[in-house]
Amino acid sequence: MTGVHRVVVTGLGAVSPLGHTVASYWDGLKRGNSGLGPITLTPANDELTQKVAAEVKDFEPLKYFAERQLSTLDRVSQFAVVAAREAVAQSGLSFDMALSVRTATIVGTGVGGQTTLDESFRRVYLEKRTRVFPLTIPKLMANAPASQVSMDCGLRGPAFGVVSACASATHAIGLAFHMVRGGMVDCAVTGGAEACITFGTLRGWEAMRVMSPDVCRPFSKGRMGLVLGEGAAMMVLEPLERARARAANILGEIVGFGMSADAADLTAPDLGGMVRAMQGALDDAKLNPADIQYINAHGTGTAANDETETRALHQTFGPHAQRLAISSTKSMVGHALGAAGGLELVATLLAVRDGIVPPTIGYLERDPACDLDYVPNEARAVAIDAAVSNSFAFGGLNAVLAVKKFS
Amino acid sequence: MSDVAGDVIAIIAKKKRVDKPTVELSDRLLDLGLESLDAVEMIFDLEEKFDIQIPYNANTNNPRTEFETVGDVVAAVEKLVAQKTS
Numbered sequence: 001m002t003g004v005h006r007v008v009v010t011g012l013g014a015v016s017p018l019g020h021t022v023a024s025y026w027d028g029l030k031r032g033n034s035g036l037g038p039i040t041l042t043p044a045n046d047e048l049t050q051k052v053a054a055e056v057k058d059f060e061p062l063k064y065f066a067e068r069q070l071s072t073l074d075r076v077s078q079f080a081v082v083a084a085r086e087a088v089a090q091s092g093l094s095f096d097m098a099l100s101v102r103t104a105t106i107v108g109t110g111v112g113g114q115t116t117l118d119e120s121f122r123r124v125y126l127e128k129r130t131r132v133f134p135l136t137i138p139k140l141m142a143n144a145p146a147s148q149v150s151m152d153c154g155l156r157g158p159a160f161g162v163v164s165a166c167a168s169a170t171h172a173i174g175l176a177f178h179m180v181r182g183g184m185v186d187c188a189v190t191g192g193a194e195a196c197i198t199f200g201t202l203r204g205w206e207a208m209r210v211m212s213p214d215v216c217r218p219f220s221k222g223r224m225g226l227v228l229g230e231g232a233a234m235m236v237l238e239p240l241e242r243a244r245a246r247a248a249n250i251l252g253e254i255v256g257f258g259m260s261a262d263a264a265d266l267t268a269p270d271l272g273g274m275v276r277a278m279q280g281a282l283d284d285a286k287l288n289p290a291d292i293q294y295i296n297a298h299g300t301g302t303a304a305n306d307e308t309e310t311r312a313l314h315q316t317f318g319p320h321a322q323r324l325a326i327s328s329t330k331s332m333v334g335h336a337l338g339a340a341g342g343l344e345l346v347a348t349l350l351a352v353r354d355g356i357v358p359p360t361i362g363y364l365e366r367d368p369a370c371d372l373d374y375v376p377n378e379a380r381a382v383a384i385d386a387a388v389s390n391s392f393a394f395g396g397l398n399a400v401l402a403v404k405k406f407s
Numbered sequence: 408m409s410d411v412a413g414d415v416i417a418i419i420a421k422k423k424r425v426d427k428p429t430v431e432l433s434d435r436l437l438d439l440g441l442e443s444l445d446a447v448e449m450i451f452d453l454e455e456k457f458d459i460q461i462p463y464n465a466n467t468n469n470p471r472t473e474f475e476t477v478g479d480v481v482a483a484v485e486k487l488v489a490q491k492t493s
Binding site for chain 2: 207208209210211212213223224225265266267268302303304
């Protein structure tokens with residue numbers, strides 16, 4: 001296929017702090033359930049100042065992988081593969097050789113195999129062992145999730161990892177969307193994965209001094225920062241003609257992708273960068289601000305992000321900003337960094353499909369600097385034609401996707 | 408000037424972003440042009456230098472305004488150092 005295609009989503013997969021399937025994730029979001037809890041994944045958690053995270057709970061790798069395959073898979077790749085299998089199964093596609101070579105695998109991650117990295121450092125620096133496990137390097141590389149999904153699902157087209165910290169998954173999905181739209185590939189399996197709850201990484205986050213000690217309250221007065229999460233979200237994208245021809249169940253349509261760089265501060269959010277990314281997504285989608293009903297915000301729960309994102313929404317949407325339903329699902333699943341944009345696009349697609357906006361939980365009271373409608377604490381029925389999902393990363397790298405209800 | 412004051416001044420002098428040859432106890436932190444990440448790095452350097460814990464969350468604390476002057480930082484560090492040894 002060549003030319004410009006409409007791009008639809010025909011499969012979704014998610015491993016999240018609310019469960020290991022899209023159904024459990026979406027159900028938890030709609031109920032306003034919190035996936036946050038005490039940190040259990042690090043062996044020395046008593047020493048950590050940070051006590052809470054949104055861990056993927058009760059994840060038993062042997063339920064999904066044979067022991068032999070498991071020795072090649074960091075936790076981040078396990079999440080990516082489990083989510084990809086779910087998405088591919090839902091799509092109903094089988095990748096024969098003709099489709100396999102025309103299918104892209106594009107997977108974002110912030111860092112890659114952080115558990116493998118942490119464990120091997122512990123062995124060599126702390127335990128003074130002279131060797132690490134033989135597959136340490138291919139387990140920890142940042143392209144491992146993409147490679148493992150490609151191998152597990154048998155996808156032989158363009159495949160690589162995308163790295164942009166908290167925007168990785170959104171950049172990955174946006175790129176896959178453009179590749180399918182432009183006819184470079186006939187199908188894409190794309191999303192993001194992160195498994196960052198390790199002792200060394202938590203120490204790094206503590207040192208940034210941006211972590212909330214208990215809960216994540218995006219946009220609320222009294223918010224004290226972010227809470228780390230983990231997981232993966234994957235989706236199957238294909239041209240509308242292909243999906244229609246095989247009578248696939250179409251879950252939604254991706255219509256716009258915008259990107260920008262702040263070229264300013266390493267970590268402080270930038271109003272101009274946010275606005276340019278959102279405007280870019282609207283322009284790419286040929287949508288006007290008034291066409292949007294729902295924003296899945298970046299909404300990390302830090303003082304700086306939430307205030308700046310609110311100002312960026314005012315600037316991009318003008319008076320219509322007051323009418324938007326805006327929520328941060330990070331309040332329920334934490335900040336899964338390179339997976340966050342994927343988990344959030346899944347939530348956005350399902351919000352559009354079902355006409356239900358997931359809430360921002362932990363919301364206490366209005367902050368004068370955050371003066372929009374953040375759908376506090378309870379989900380809300382909203383008829384949605386089009387929605388936007390924001391990701392704004394450390395390093396000043398911004399990515400925004402726009403989706404539409406499929407009709 | 409105490410040893411603590413000399414060390415604190417040396418740490419802040421590395422982080423300042425204004426063209427001023429010396430840092431004095433009476434200097435206001437805001438006038439030294441510290442940015443947000445400079446403040447986080449300053450806190451880290453102080454903790455490492457004096458082996459103390461400074462409670463600080465960038466979402467709710469702003470050392471650039473909570474401590475008006477360099478002298479205020481010195482006093483706070485001296486208090487934490489004294490608590491450690493008492």
